[in-house]
Amino acid sequence: MGNDATPPHQVVANDLRRRLADGEWEVGARLPSRAHLAQHYGVGPNVLQKAMERLIVEGLLEGRTGSGTYVAPPRERLRMIRSRHREHRGGSPFRADMTEIGSNATWEASSQARTPAPENIARRLGISPGDPTVRTAYEFLADGKPAQLSVSWEPMAITGDTPILLPEMGPLAGKGVVERMRSIGVDIETWVELPRPARATPDQAAILGLTAGDLVLAIERTYYAGNGRAVETADIIVPDRSWEVAYEFAVDPPESG
Numbered sequence: 001m002g003n004d005a006t007p008p009h010q011v012v013a014n015d016l017r018r019r020l021a022d023g024e025w026e027v028g029a030r031l032p033s034r035a036h037l038a039q040h041y042g043v044g045p046n047v048l049q050k051a052m053e054r055l056i057v058e059g060l061l062e063g064r065t066g067s068g069t070y071v072a073p074p075r076e077r078l079r080m081i082r083s084r085h086r087e088h089r090g091g092s093p094f095r096a097d098m099t100e101i102g103s104n105a106t107w108e109a110s111s112q113a114r115t116p117a118p119e120n121i122a123r124r125l126g127i128s129p130g131d132p133t134v135r136t137a138y139e140f141l142a143d144g145k146p147a148q149l150s151v152s153w154e155p156m157a158i159t160g161d162t163p164i165l166l167p168e169m170g171p172l173a174g175k176g177v178v179e180r181m182r183s184i185g186v187d188i189e190t191w192v193e194l195p196r197p198a199r200a201t202p203d204q205a206a207i208l209g210l211t212a213g214d215l216v217l218a219i220e221r222t223y224y225a226g227n228g229r230a231v232e233t234a235d236i237i238v239p240d241r242s243w244e245v246a247y248e249f250a251v252d253p254p255e256s257g
Contacts, residue, residue: 012051083248152234215240
């Protein structure tokens with residue numbers, strides 16, 4: 001294949017991806033047999049199999065038992081709206097977002113109390129490095145399929161010795177940061193998000209069904225109370241191939257008089 005830096009199955013997958021993009025096979029068309037393609041590319045059946053599996057995972061191809069491999073219909077790229085009103089609906093913002101597009105939202109979470117704040121997280125929360133926090137890792141699912149990942153940190157100086165210490169346990173489990181904090185007298189007034197393009201890490205890719213290095217949107221989000229104190233910060237990962245993120249802003253009405 002003439003490219004020692006790239007694994008053979010990736011070389012094959014890249015060329016098949018190019019041929020699909022060029023329209024060599026139409027949607028619904030059956031590809032040549034795997035034996036034929038392996039001979040065409042000069043690779044063994046295992047290499048060709050791995051390349052095809054990569055394109056099936058990406059949604060470009062679909063295998064049909066006993067029939068062959070076909071060009072899959074384009075995947076729908078759904079839109080995730082992020083706006084001021086999403087934090088005033090009560091309950092989980094993710095569940096409300098998915099309800100708006102007709103998807104069922106679920107999630108899995110794992111919290112660790114007394115996690116020392118890393119330096120970058122401490123800076124975002126306005127606390128000292130090493131201060132105790134509750135770290136919670138989330139896997140959010142839309143209709144049972146991974147939609148986004150998140151890791152959040154909350155200072156134990158705020159939530160310690162309260163019923164909401166662990167976000168997904170207690171009387172307000174799953175209600176979202178705004179409602180949980182309000183229950184202990186902390187009113188969140190603003191939140192700031194910093195979106196950046198990024199590449200999926202191997203761990204992120206394994207959970208989201210991606211390939212390490214695939215494009216994702218990394219969102220750094222921080223909630224602030226009325227006194228300007230940061231009460232929670234999170235790193236959110238959204239797979240670019242499945243979701244586009246849109247920000248919605250309200251226009252203030254004209255002043256009367």
